[in-house]
Amino acid sequence: MLIITCPFCGPRDEVEFACGGEAHVARPLADNKISDADFADYLFMRDNPKGLFLERWRHSAGCRRWFNVARDTVSNEIVEIYLMGSLPVKTAAKTTYKTSWRRDTAAEKAATPSRSKAGGSK
Amino acid sequence: MAQNHPDRGQRGLPGGTPRYSAFALAKKAMNYHQDWQRAWRDPEPKAEYDAVIIGGGGHGLATAYYLAAVHGLTNIAVIEKGWIGGGNTGRNTTIIRSNYLWDESAAIYEHSMKLWEGMSQDLNFNVMFSQRGVLTIAHSEHELREMSRRVHAIRLNGIDSEILGPAEIKKFVPTINIDQSIRYPVMGGFLQRRGGTARHDAVAWGYARAADDLGVDIIQKCEVTGLRRQGRKIIGVETSRGFIKTKKVGCVVAGHSSVVAAMAGIRLPIASRPLQALVSEPIKPILDTVIMSNAVHMYISQSDKGEMVLGAGVDKYNSYAQRGSFPVPEHMLAAAVELFPVLSRLRMLRHWGGIVDTCPDASPIISKTDIEGLYFDCGWGTGGFKATPGSGHVFADLIANDRPNKIAAPYSLDRFRTGLLIDEHGAAGVAH
Numbered sequence: 001m002l003i004i005t006c007p008f009c010g011p012r013d014e015v016e017f018a019c020g021g022e023a024h025v026a027r028p029l030a031d032n033k034i035s036d037a038d039f040a041d042y043l044f045m046r047d048n049p050k051g052l053f054l055e056r057w058r059h060s061a062g063c064r065r066w067f068n069v070a071r072d073t074v075s076n077e078i079v080e081i082y083l084m085g086s087l088p089v090k091t092a093a094k095t096t097y098k099t100s101w102r103r104d105t106a107a108e109k110a111a112t113p114s115r116s117k118a119g120g121s122k
Numbered sequence: 123m124a125q126n127h128p129d130r131g132q133r134g135l136p137g138g139t140p141r142y143s144a145f146a147l148a149k150k151a152m153n154y155h156q157d158w159q160r161a162w163r164d165p166e167p168k169a170e171y172d173a174v175i176i177g178g179g180g181h182g183l184a185t186a187y188y189l190a191a192v193h194g195l196t197n198i199a200v201i202e203k204g205w206i207g208g209g210n211t212g213r214n215t216t217i218i219r220s221n222y223l224w225d226e227s228a229a230i231y232e233h234s235m236k237l238w239e240g241m242s243q244d245l246n247f248n249v250m251f252s253q254r255g256v257l258t259i260a261h262s263e264h265e266l267r268e269m270s271r272r273v274h275a276i277r278l279n280g281i282d283s284e285i286l287g288p289a290e291i292k293k294f295v296p297t298i299n300i301d302q303s304i305r306y307p308v309m310g311g312f313l314q315r316r317g318g319t320a321r322h323d324a325v326a327w328g329y330a331r332a333a334d335d336l337g338v339d340i341i342q343k344c345e346v347t348g349l350r351r352q353g354r355k356i357i358g359v360e361t362s363r364g365f366i367k368t369k370k371v372g373c374v375v376a377g378h379s380s381v382v383a384a385m386a387g388i389r390l391p392i393a394s395r396p397l398q399a400l401v402s403e404p405i406k407p408i409l410d411t412v413i414m415s416n417a418v419h420m421y422i423s424q425s426d427k428g429e430m431v432l433g434a435g436v437d438k439y440n441s442y443a444q445r446g447s448f449p450v451p452e453h454m455l456a457a458a459v460e461l462f463p464v465l466s467r468l469r470m471l472r473h474w475g476g477i478v479d480t481c482p483d484a485s486p487i488i489s490k491t492d493i494e495g496l497y498f499d500c501g502w503g504t505g506g507f508k509a510t511p512g513s514g515h516v517f518a519d520l521i522a523n524d525r526p527n528k529i530a531a532p533y534s535l536d537r538f539r540t541g542l543l544i545d546e547h548g549a550a551g552v553a554h
Contacts (some may be wrong), residue, residue: 053440
């Protein structure tokens, strides 16, 4: 059983939470201009690493708020918990964020044009 | 071999040569069974093969066997990082059925069922396939209606399926509790009499032995560390025991599909999750069929040794840890005890998890990739065991001919781009 520290309510058993899968998946803004393959990347393709994984959780039996968790999928160790709309700050989680293939997808670039223009201001 | 129609079951294919007898058993008993011959060789990897199958589970071994037996490709290897059948093949609850809703699913699972029906003869190895029936229970009026719609669809595909009422269920399974006052009462159910179970280890061993007899190298304790490419073409596999040159690579690695795919820069729509199962202490026979319940996420059967074999729903978050979270079996056991009060004081002996490769539409991927010579057979999720022979059979065909056959075609990776999904979530009437 995982003990997850909700940023709003503190440490609770995993039964109180729902896992929302991979975090930081940007919905394409230029929806009609994007190709089917790029849209499939957004809709279906998921990072599924053996190791550190950035995912969303919701404290569904508590405050019902979403937040992000950096968790190791082999050891279940939770490396970092950080708020929605923010990026991880711990080195390992930061590296995972930067090296994710999703950073290079058309959806990601279309959703955050400023980032790609700034040459990847990560 | 070609005269055997693939839909007819592969009786007459070359299986393993006979080598066990009652006399040999008695003779070997004299020296405490110490000098039994190996059932398959333990070869060193050759420098080059015509094809390499990554993953020595049931699906991988079946693929190798059908490549050799049906397509005459014998200079091939199966490479396995652990030991054969040590992953999900040895961890599942061995349920076999083909009562799926959609035509595409009916085609592949029924193809598989027909191969099961002839497997022990084909492989000359007793896989203990037992068509004891699989009964899926409905716990609400709505579920029952949905179920009867499904039963009709399944029957239109020529697959046996029938609806039972609570009284008929009680007659079929005397230990079940059909009291209407329980939280999830038994409202009815649907039964596939041709469904059942098989001995999972025997399936791996039978395919391994038969493939080995045909010249397939089964290389255990050999981990794939990379896929070597030349442009968009595969040229070989890097392993912990050196580089192996080959033009065709079939990946059948279940929970690790995304990891191997990443070696080739391919993305898959797969989430790897633990699926848990438990067995109890052995007891006298009380259940001679398989009971499943979708609403309470529980399935149960009794092994030939007398253990109650129980399986749960899939865990809710990604993991490669091969152990699950405790709330999942707790929830399932609560449901099991309500349906079978006789189990309430039974002790559980073992509990484990296997990492299953779940797909967004709960259907597998049997597909070519953008890279020439690289094929994937994955995404079987929580229901791969029943498909072992069918999956291996169509995947071998895909690798040998470099094009999917009629059964495999709908399972292309491309369906996530075109949107032609095969949505079997709940449609099959079971926990996925």
